[in-house]
Amino acid sequence: MAKPATTVTPNTWEFLRDPMITPTGFREYDARWKYPDEINLPGITALGLGLGTQMHRHGIDPVIAVGNDYRDYALSIKNALMLGLMQAGVHVKDIGPALSPMAYFSQFHLDAPAVAMVTASHNPNGWTGVKMGFDRPLTHGPDEMSELRDIVLTGAGEARAGGSYEFVLGVRDAYLNDLTRSFKMTRKLKVVCASGNGTAAAFAPELLRRIGVEVVESHSTLDYTFPNYNPNPEAMEMLHDMAASVKASGADLALGFDGDGDRCGVVDDEGEEIFADKVGVIMARDLSKLHPNATFVADVKSTGLFASDPELRANGVTADYWKTGHSHMKRRVKELGALAGFEKSGHYFLAEPVGRGYDCGMRVAVELCKLMDRNPEMNMSDLRRALPRTWATPTMSPYCADTEKYDTLARIVAKLTAMADNGDLIAGRTIKEVVTVNGVRLILDNGAWGLVRASSNTPNLVVVCESPQSDEEMRAIFADLDAVIRTEDSVGDYDQTF
Numbered sequence: 001m002a003k004p005a006t007t008v009t010p011n012t013w014e015f016l017r018d019p020m021i022t023p024t025g026f027r028e029y030d031a032r033w034k035y036p037d038e039i040n041l042p043g044i045t046a047l048g049l050g051l052g053t054q055m056h057r058h059g060i061d062p063v064i065a066v067g068n069d070y071r072d073y074a075l076s077i078k079n080a081l082m083l084g085l086m087q088a089g090v091h092v093k094d095i096g097p098a099l100s101p102m103a104y105f106s107q108f109h110l111d112a113p114a115v116a117m118v119t120a121s122h123n124p125n126g127w128t129g130v131k132m133g134f135d136r137p138l139t140h141g142p143d144e145m146s147e148l149r150d151i152v153l154t155g156a157g158e159a160r161a162g163g164s165y166e167f168v169l170g171v172r173d174a175y176l177n178d179l180t181r182s183f184k185m186t187r188k189l190k191v192v193c194a195s196g197n198g199t200a201a202a203f204a205p206e207l208l209r210r211i212g213v214e215v216v217e218s219h220s221t222l223d224y225t226f227p228n229y230n231p232n233p234e235a236m237e238m239l240h241d242m243a244a245s246v247k248a249s250g251a252d253l254a255l256g257f258d259g260d261g262d263r264c265g266v267v268d269d270e271g272e273e274i275f276a277d278k279v280g281v282i283m284a285r286d287l288s289k290l291h292p293n294a295t296f297v298a299d300v301k302s303t304g305l306f307a308s309d310p311e312l313r314a315n316g317v318t319a320d321y322w323k324t325g326h327s328h329m330k331r332r333v334k335e336l337g338a339l340a341g342f343e344k345s346g347h348y349f350l351a352e353p354v355g356r357g358y359d360c361g362m363r364v365a366v367e368l369c370k371l372m373d374r375n376p377e378m379n380m381s382d383l384r385r386a387l388p389r390t391w392a393t394p395t396m397s398p399y400c401a402d403t404e405k406y407d408t409l410a411r412i413v414a415k416l417t418a419m420a421d422n423g424d425l426i427a428g429r430t431i432k433e434v435v436t437v438n439g440v441r442l443i444l445d446n447g448a449w450g451l452v453r454a455s456s457n458t459p460n461l462v463v464v465c466e467s468p469q470s471d472e473e474m475r476a477i478f479a480d481l482d483a484v485i486r487t488e489d490s491v492g493d494y495d496q497t498f
Contacts, residue, residue, distance in 0.1 A: 001046060001049055001050075006021070007020060008020035008040060010036060010040075018042055019040070020039060020042070022038035022039065023149065025039060026148065026152075028325055029326060030129055030139070030327070030457075031148075032128070034126050044077055044084070045080045045087070046152055047081060047084060048080070050152035052084065052089065052090040053158045055134065056089070058134060060134055062089055064112060064114040065103060065106040065168075066085070067103040067116075068096075069118065070097055071224050072224045078118040081116060088160055089160030091162075091163070092166065094167045095168050099200060099262065100119055100260040100262040101358060101359065104136070104139075104356070105171070105178060109171060109175070110168065115133050117260070119131060119260040121262075123259070124226075125225070136358075137330060137357035139330060176210065183370065185369060189214065189373070190216065190249070191215060191252060192218050192246055193217055194220075196226060196230065196238060196257075197220075197225075197226050200258070200259075201222050204255070211369060231258050231259045232259070233256040233258055233276070234395055238265065239256070239273040240273070242254035243272070244271070246271045251269070253368075253372075253380040257362075261361045262361055263345060263361050264348065264362075265346050266368065268380035276344055277303040277305075277306075277342060278384065279346075280342030281303060281305045281342075282383045283368070284306065285309070286374065294317055294318075294338070295320060296320070296341070297341035298322070299321070299325075299438075300322070301324055302342060304443075306342070307321075308468075309388060321437070322438075323437055324438055324462075326349075329341040333349045333351055338351060344464065347359040348364045350363055350367065391473070393464055395464055396498070397455060397462055397494065397495045398495075399491070399492030399493060401490065405461060405490075406454055408454075408488050408490045409452065409453065409454045411488060412452055416440050417434055419431065426444060427448070427467075427476035430444065430445045439451060439452050448468060450480075451465070452485065460495065461491060463481060463485070465481065
């Protein structure tokens with residue numbers, strides 16, 4: 001394979017012939033580029049050849065399940081990727097349009113040693129990428145992504161004979177059947193089902209109706225222009241729209257899904273948006289009654305309640321805070337034998353006997369409906385109010401270029417660590433602990449905290465703050481962190497505020 005160029009001018013002979021790949025697209029746990037600015041179709045084919053070569057190097061049976069999300073260019077990307085895989089001597093099982101968790105499921109259903117899902121996830125149109133994995137239910141982490149990057153960018157992909165193609169029907173129905181497992185609601189439940197016109201629109205309304213839920217559809221017509229908002233249940237725009245739908249319809253709750261269906265967001269019956277980490281605590285409370293002494297993994301952006309909540313403690317729960325990112329979290333859940341992992345972004349990893357260990361927004365939706373069925377006297381707002389109260393920011397993402405964000409973060413971590421060492425205060429409080437497993441999380445003497453890390457998916461930093469005391473303290477924590485962040489000229493504006 002020829003060594004890919006980092007830039008090729010569009011509308012040229014070379015652009016249609018030579019692979020072009022921007023190196024920054026190889027991220028911690030998946031690959032993402034702006035298309036066609038940062039990668040062209042020959043570049044995608046080179047990626048497929050590199051992925052197939054990586055399979056051979058690891059001694060993996062050369063069979064892979066491949067799917068694509070609902071974007072106008074997703075099929076072209078997938079076809080180019082499959083061409084490269086077949087060049088590498090891999091047998092491709094094409095499952096057609098899919099959610100990411102449907103692709104992960106297909107590894108089990110088809111007994112495929114590998115998976116590749118073409119998706120831009122929740123990123124806006126103009127982005128593309130691939131989520132991939134070998135050891136189910138795991139996906140590539142930093143080591144595997146680094147190896148794949150080196151294979152592709154150095155032109156080390158090896159063509160082999162034996163590549164072939166097969167289109168596989170029936171995976172969608174098998175996936176939906178696996179999710180329902182003959183469960184039916186015993187209480188009446190009315191749910192707003194919000195998909196932002198993304199891929200989940202082809203799955204979620206039908207899934208919820210199968211289990212006996214009354215569905216209020218919201219933006220459930222497939223439309224890859226995303227005419228209403230970008231499907232991202234962590235964004236306040238989508239959550240506000242879900243809240244308005246609950247109030248207008250009198251629904252018991254709203255469930256919202258991102259562009260590739262691996263995340264789920266929740267709004268309660270009062271129209272209150274519940275951040276996904278708090279939903280995770282609600283689920284952990286319920287699951288720990290059924291499975292005492294369970295271990296739960298939470299990402300470093302998540303609420304401190306996983307460790308401090310009295311009910312979880314009474315149920316013998318062990319809480320483990322780990323690196324943000326679906327690949328990191330899946331690995332940690334498997335490594336610890338945890339029952340589940342929860343991310344503030346809405347990625348939940350429900351392991352056996354609840355789920356299969358990968359992040360699936362559809363599985364979360366079903367399990368939340370089961371939770372409501374097990375608590376027929378409770379509304380979702382009751383479950384929210386039953387939690388110890390904390391005040392938290394949404395996940396905020398100031399711009400920082402991919403080429404600069406990790407160096408910038410390292411300087412911010414050093415400055416904040418020095419403040420802790422010097423006995424400096426944050427929001428008038430002592431810094432009790434500094435956690436640097438993923439960026440820096442400053443934990444204050446009353447359990448309040450603030451986090452700064454680098455986004456693995458986009459050119460941004462990530463900032464989250466939480467206080468168990470007051471909204472004012474939460475805002476003061478943010479102000480003090482932001483003052484340090486603003487010492488870096490490479491950091492731009494926030495994508496959203498609070």
